[in-house]
Amino acid sequence: MEQTQVQLAVQGRITPVMEEIAVKEGVSVQVIRENFARGRIVCPRNINRPCRNVGIGMGLSTKINASIGTSTDINNIDFEVAKARAAQEAGADTLMELSVGGDLDKVRREVLAAVDLPVGNVPLYQAFCEAIKKYGDPNKLDSQMLFDIIEKQCADGISFMAVHCGINLYTIERLEKQGYRYGGLVSKGGASMVAWMKANKRENPLYAEFDRVVEILRKYDVVLSLGNGLRAGSIADSFDRAMVQELLINCELAELGRKMGCQMMVEGPGHVPMDEIEANIILQKRMSNYAPYYMLGPLPTDIGAGYDHVAAAIGAAQSARFGADLICYITPAEHLALPNVQDVVEGVKVARLSAHIGDMGKLPEKTRMRDIAMSRARRDMDWEKQFANALFPEDARRIRDERSPTCDEKVCTMCGEFCANRASGKLFNEALNAGRKG
Numbered sequence: 001m002e003q004t005q006v007q008l009a010v011q012g013r014i015t016p017v018m019e020e021i022a023v024k025e026g027v028s029v030q031v032i033r034e035n036f037a038r039g040r041i042v043c044p045r046n047i048n049r050p051c052r053n054v055g056i057g058m059g060l061s062t063k064i065n066a067s068i069g070t071s072t073d074i075n076n077i078d079f080e081v082a083k084a085r086a087a088q089e090a091g092a093d094t095l096m097e098l099s100v101g102g103d104l105d106k107v108r109r110e111v112l113a114a115v116d117l118p119v120g121n122v123p124l125y126q127a128f129c130e131a132i133k134k135y136g137d138p139n140k141l142d143s144q145m146l147f148d149i150i151e152k153q154c155a156d157g158i159s160f161m162a163v164h165c166g167i168n169l170y171t172i173e174r175l176e177k178q179g180y181r182y183g184g185l186v187s188k189g190g191a192s193m194v195a196w197m198k199a200n201k202r203e204n205p206l207y208a209e210f211d212r213v214v215e216i217l218r219k220y221d222v223v224l225s226l227g228n229g230l231r232a233g234s235i236a237d238s239f240d241r242a243m244v245q246e247l248l249i250n251c252e253l254a255e256l257g258r259k260m261g262c263q264m265m266v267e268g269p270g271h272v273p274m275d276e277i278e279a280n281i282i283l284q285k286r287m288s289n290y291a292p293y294y295m296l297g298p299l300p301t302d303i304g305a306g307y308d309h310v311a312a313a314i315g316a317a318q319s320a321r322f323g324a325d326l327i328c329y330i331t332p333a334e335h336l337a338l339p340n341v342q343d344v345v346e347g348v349k350v351a352r353l354s355a356h357i358g359d360m361g362k363l364p365e366k367t368r369m370r371d372i373a374m375s376r377a378r379r380d381m382d383w384e385k386q387f388a389n390a391l392f393p394e395d396a397r398r399i400r401d402e403r404s405p406t407c408d409e410k411v412c413t414m415c416g417e418f419c420a421n422r423a424s425g426k427l428f429n430e431a432l433n434a435g436r437k438g
């Protein structure tokens, strides 16, 4: 059996995956190897499907995930393939295929074939869908069926899996003892698993048989992302005892899974107010021994519907700055409808922007040069250099071209004849030419 990146790193071996990540990120390969060995960096991959090597974790730039997938109302495979391709083109680093409607095997395989990004998923979705199809009741799901689905999805080439191992009977007890929540339960997989455990009066098989989950994912070198099934769907619930309990268990499991040789990541919330984001990240990092943290934004307000992608970008910039390693985008359709292609593109772009802003705080040495180059290009009114340094050059060029100046092609139509850069440039040309200011 092929060894995982963690196992190889622990043996002191440097792999081509580690070398590629080191070059892309500008980090010494020895540091990359050491962080793989300590469970602080992962690379979502699968021995059955070649895909891009994307490093996620300590000392690396913050990565962006785009989630797509059918619903029970809208299940068009071509639509999902188009969204997957649009997400890749817009600059997503990873993709999650989260279908719950239609032929789930077919949509997964077509999406996997359409992109070369690492693709993740949530196996509980298909498991509960199949239990409904077979028995007419999701609570009749049996653990053999669940583990067979996990194995099938790994064999198909999934690179990272959000598995809800951290919900156990003790977590549910915390939820019940604190009373119900303002925002209820918002994770589809989490809510379904809580219902299953209560109906069957049994422990979550993903927790009770955690070693079996690890064994399957380890076989394919897939990243086990510990799902946040009790994440808050309201900022008022952001630090409740049930959420903290699940996070604590997930952090414990992250360490256990890594010791068993599996690549591990922990999933975070959700809805978190701005002043609590830093504390959330410190808690996860300290309790998991700095395992990579995958934040779903977070959304720092509950009232941004229609512009939740912007609200999430504000939360994401904050979470990236404090150490989140992978950010799941939010689209303008969040809380309202299944996203379309345009929503996906918007979501990826604002998430990339938020990750860059966060990285300017997290990795200032590596990330600020492009902003400085842009400032110079603006001062000098060098439009081609501005487009070259912009995160979204096509959008920037299109907006300028649609409203181009008539008085002087160097300025723009914002101030026209009153262009401050042109006026001040004339005043300070001498200093610039003498090289006193770069």
Ligand code: SF4
Binding pocket: 381, 410, 411, 412, 413, 414, 415, 416, 418, 419, 420, 421, 422
């Ligand atoms: S016109 Fe105004 S906005 Fe446009 S380049 Fe000059 S100073 Fe900047």
